[in-house]
């Protein structure tokens with residue numbers, strides 16, 4: 001009568017294999033999340049898997065009447081059995097853990113004022129994902145693979161005697177998608193979010209305590225750090241904040257933290273806060289360019305081409321720009337008529353957007369990985385991606401910047417620099 005937990009874990013593991021998708025048939029069932037569809041082994045279906053060079057076969061055997069199968073039979077060649085069986089089962093446990101982590105309900109913690117002075121959780125239900133954020137797809141893949149390699153790097157960090165954390169700086173004008181991107185990261189990792197409001201923190205020791213109270217597998221976020229630092233706060237010291245950023249205290253008791261700091265601009269921030277090691281990856285969120293506009297038009301209006309596009313492109317090239325949030329709102333408000341939506345964007349670009357984009361090309365769009373990139377085997381520096389329009393691409397190349405293709409509010413080009421904050425030039 002007791003559920004065999006291994007059965008559930010192996011089932012989750014098998015349902016996640018690409019070979020399920022590749023097979024001639026399988027079952028489709030609704031998942032726990034809205035609109036989620038899960039592939040599920042059919043009784044009598046045979047699935048292949050590979051592990052350490054050995055082929056293994058799983059067969060689900062029907063358990064009569066109830067629909068789902070009740071037994072799973074694993075077939076391994078005799079010659080491979082001794083070598084792979086235990087590590088293979090261990091591998092299934094590890095993958096099942098990761099899948100479980102991704103399925104669990106996430107929480108958003110916020111630090112509250114006296115008298116509690118502690119984290120208060122609420123369910124984290126932000127719908128943002130990397131798919132819903134418009135951003136150069138190359139950049140998006142870089143961020144994803146960066147996060148994935150971080151997740152796998154526990155031994156590596158330990159060997160170096162480093163705290164197992166990764167820090168990101170997201171910077172760019174308002175409405176370019178920085179906060180949405182934080183939510184997308186948390187959803188991607190399946191991590192809880194700790195949203196730290198520094199203005200509610202009394203002093204360095206309270207900051208330390210808050211850090212110690214965070215749990216592993218979490219994203220710790222400080223929004224608008226530039227604004228906070230510019231106000232020259234009385235309670236917190238430089239070393240208090242930088243120790244927090246370094247996660248020093250956490251080295252004894254907790255790991256797997258992703259730290260994210262957002263800023264409108266890093267121009268007036270003490271470079272010591274941004275040095276490699278303290279911030280591993282810099283991602284710039286720029287205002288829209290024509291490529292980003294087209295991406296928004298595709299997602300918000302369902303329009304890939306339009307006769308007004310050439311006029312829009314010209315306006316962008318003349319130096320006008322708006323944030324993805326501003327353009328997105330106009331598109332949502334006029335979503336029933338793409339022509340009207342695009343005309344409203346043109347009007348807004350001509351009035352509110354005049355010259356705002358003048359710095360966009362010159363100021364980069366990129367994805368710079370700082371020094372940490374070297375640790376993961378990649379050279380530090382800026383990666384260059386493709387733009388959407390030849391003329392724009394040329395300008396980007398000229399400045400050596402990588403531009404994000406789409407953005408809505410915050411989409412835009414981002415620079416993802418791991419390691420060297422100066423890569424943006």
Ligand SMILES: Nc1ncnc2c1ncn2[C@@H]1O[C@H](COP(=O)(O)OP(=O)(O)OP(=O)(O)O)[C@@H](O)[C@H]1O
Pocket residue numbers: 132133134135172173174175176177178179180181264285324325328406407408409410411412
């Ligand atoms: N790149 C983007 N792709 C899709 N939607 C975006 C993008 N950028 C912004 N948006 C939309 O614009 C709105 C505002 O974005 P967001 O709050 O993430 O911007 P922000 O950069 O954090 O702004 P602020 O600096 O003012 O906090 C969100 O509703 C989001 O959906």
Ligand SMILES: [Mg+2]
Pocket residue numbers: 178179180223262
């Ligand atoms: Mg924000």
